[in-house]
Each structure stands twice: as structure tokens, then as C-alpha cells.
């Protein structure tokens with residue numbers, strides 16, 4: 354009898370890999386781009402103001418991802434001192450440019466510029482960020498252009514208006530990891546226009562029962578404990594602890610908080626809104642940071658851009 358024992362198999366991972374899932378989606382989009390290339394090459398315009406290191410890094414990642422799947426990207430970089438009118442003029446020019454199917458204004462903008470006025474200048478059909486008030490409104494009312502077309506919320510890429518990328522990425526992570534949403538109790542932590550509010554609407558369209566907790570909620574912890582699905586989108590490092598969770602909850606961590614880490618090359622480390630090490634053992638599934646929602650945000654931006662190009666061409 355052999356005494357050499359094979360090492361025990363590692364426990365099955367309960368991590369949802371946004372890195373892997375976004376790769377899968379980018380591969381699908383590459384196939385799609387190549388199948389439409391005789392008709393159209395999707396184009397994304399990216400407006401960057403100033404030189405915040407995080408914005409520079411995100412814009413670089415977005416352009417690289419575009420190149421990989423076969424989307425043309427056009428960069429427009431402005432100094433911190435650019436006027437609001439100059440940006441709006443550029444947006445209007447891009448609205449009229451047939452090579453451009455998506456326009457992204459990298460946020461945040463400097464304080465002297467009213468962000469809303471710039472993002473509202475983007476034509477709703479080219480608003481691949483899903484931030485234009487018309488697209489936000491359609492997410493609430495689920496109406497299309499004057500018609501009463503039935504929406505298929507199980508297939509977000511079929512929805513005929515642009516939905517914000519990070520919320521869309523959260524749902525896609527759940528779907529592609531086999532998590533049932535219908536009938537579940539979902540608690541969303543945070544109520545921002547960028548994530549908390551739109552992701553709540555999407556979960557509602559998918560027939561979850563939603564609760565939003567926010568800074569004025571009394572006893573957030575006991576509300577979160579009722580959740581089958583938790584979406585954490587507040588921007589507070591490691592706020593959600595394991596005793597906030599019901600055993601077997603599914604956790605999507607949208608937070609990207611940078612915390613000092615003098616021992617690392619960069620001097621900082623990214624952590625989520627969830628205390629991952631503490632919570633991992635208690636969850637049915639959980640997304641890590643980095644490698645969770647972040648890469649999905651970019652994948653959904655690419656998908657919105659491809660959809661935009663296809664719609665222009667009627668395909």
C-alpha cells in the first residue's frame with residue numbers, strides 16, 4: 354500500500370471572478386465585432402480632463418480593452434483648466450460624428466465644471482455610460498421611444514437604451530455565476546446615481562425584493578442580515594463585516610477604496626466595501642476587489658458601444 358497521499362483537493366472556491374467573466378465577455382464581443390466589420394467598426398470617444406492618476410489609469414485600460422475587441426477608440430485630452438463650454442462643444446461635435454458610436458466623459462471633472470451639464474450634452478444614443486437623464490428615466494419607467502415594447506430584462510444587451518456599466522456588470526456577474534435573482538431579497542448598500550440607484554432598479558426589474566440602505570439608515574447591519582444578495586456600493590473600506598451577513602448570502606462588492614500599504618510597490622492597496630477575509634467563509638459566493646466588479650464595468654462599456662454601433666446600422 355502506498356503511503357504517499359495525494360494532497361487534499363482545495364475547497365471549491367466561492368469567489369466570483371470578474372476577471373474571468375469579463376474576459377469571456379470580451380471574447381464574445383471580439384467575435385461580434387469581427388462579424389460586423391464589413392458593415393461597421395464600433396467607435397468610442399473618450400474625453401479626459403486633467404491628470405488624476407486614477408483617471409489616467411482607467412482611461413488607458415478602457416482604450417486597451419477597446420483595441421483588444423476591435424473597437425476604435427478616439428481620445429480627447431484636456432488640461433484641468435478647460436472650460437465647460439469647450440467640453441460641451443466637443444461633445445456636440447462627437448454627437449454628429451458618424452465614426453463615433455459611444456462617448457465617455459471620464460469622471461470626476463474639475464470643480465468649476467458642472468458634470469451633469471456635460472454628461473447631459475451627450476446624445477442619449479451615444480451615452481454608453483448610461484448617465485444621460487433620458488436613459489436614467491427609461492430605466493425607471495422601462496419605456497422605449499414612445500412605444501410599449503416589452504422589455505426582456507433577462508437579456509440586458511437586448512434593452513434598447515443604454516444602462517450604466519457598473520450596475521449592468523453586477524447583474525451579469527450574478528447571471529454568469531448561476532445566481533437566481535427572482536424572488537430573492539436583495540439589499541443594496543448605497544444610493545448613488547452611478548451605482549446604488551440603478552442597480553436597485555435592475556434587481557427590481559428582475560423581480561428581486563429590494564431594500565436600499567444608506568447613511569441615514571438606522572441599524573443598517575440588521576437590514577443587511579436579511580439579504581440573500583448584498584450589493585455593497587458605498588465607498589467605505591471594509592465596512593461590511595461577517596456578522597452583517599446571513600449564512601449563504603451572495604455578495605457583490607462594488608467598492609474600490611485605496612488604503613495605504615507602505616509595504617507594497619505602489620504604496621497603496623485596493624480594498625472593497627466588504628471585509629473579504631472575514632466574509633468569504635460565510636458567503637455562498639463573493640466577488641473580490643480587485644478582480645471583481647471593476648473589470649466588468651469595462652466589459653459593459655465595450656458591450657454598450659458595440660450595441661450602439663449595431664443599432665445605428667439596424668443590425
Ligand SMILES: Nc1nc(=O)c2c([nH]1)NC[C@@H]1CN(c3ccc(C(=O)N[C@@H](CCC(=O)O)C(=O)O)cc3)C=[N+]21
Nearest residue numbers: 411457458459460461482518643644645647648650651
Ligand atoms: N464616465 C465614467 N465612466 C466610468 O465607468 C467611470 C468613470 N467615469 N470614472 C471612474 C469610474 C471607475 N471605473 C472603473 C473601471 C474599471 C475598474 C477596474 O477594472 N478595476 C480593476 C483593477 C484596477 C487597478 O488595479 O487599478 C479591478 O477592480 O480589478 C475600476 C473602476 C470606471 N469609472
